[in-house]
Amino acid sequence: MERLKQYIDFIQEVEKLKSVLRTAWTSSGRQESTAEHSWRLALLAVLFINDFPELDGLKILKMCLIHDLGELYDGDISALLLPDEQEKHTKERMAMERMLSLLPQEVGSDLLAIWNEYNENQTEEAHWVKALDKAETILQHNQGNNPPDFDYKFNLEYGKSYFSANSSLVTLRNLLDLETQKHC
DSSP: OHHHHHHHHHHHHHGGGGGOEEEEEOTTSSEEEHHHHHHHHHHHHHHHHTTOTTSOHHHHHHHHHHTTGGGTTTOOOOGGGOSOHHHHHHHHHHHHHHHHTTSOHHHHHHHHHHHHHHHTTOSHHHHHHHHHHHHHHHHHHHHSOOOTTOOGGGGGTTTGGGGOSSHHHHHHHHHHHHHHHTTO
């Protein structure tokens, strides 16, 4: 009973992520939420995961769903506006520890370890999710009904280093860049 209550408390807390806005716009012209981005990233991973049987699919899905949970309390900071990456990481880690404390200790520890693995780019899974995270962002930028002064050229360099790991990611990046160039 207590374990289920902890799960519910956690899910109620992270509902706030639905209201954290990103610097990306949907095709209808409203700002995208961090929760929407994480959902679509997870769905993108589901589409790709069978092509990479050597990777841990469950870990990848967990990573996709929790990679931006650290934005819950202080919001999303765009890569264009990133003043201090270490300060951002410290705030996000504090946020993670705060919200994960609502969960049973072993569950919170597991999720924090996966979040750290992603942020420190420690494994092939983390590197792969980082590439797909950048891909989903670029897809949204290209698909969104953006303000007139939107900087599409930013997409052409954004996260490029994450796509060199294998030919599928290289091909994905080439397709994204071709779509971005139509907007430049």
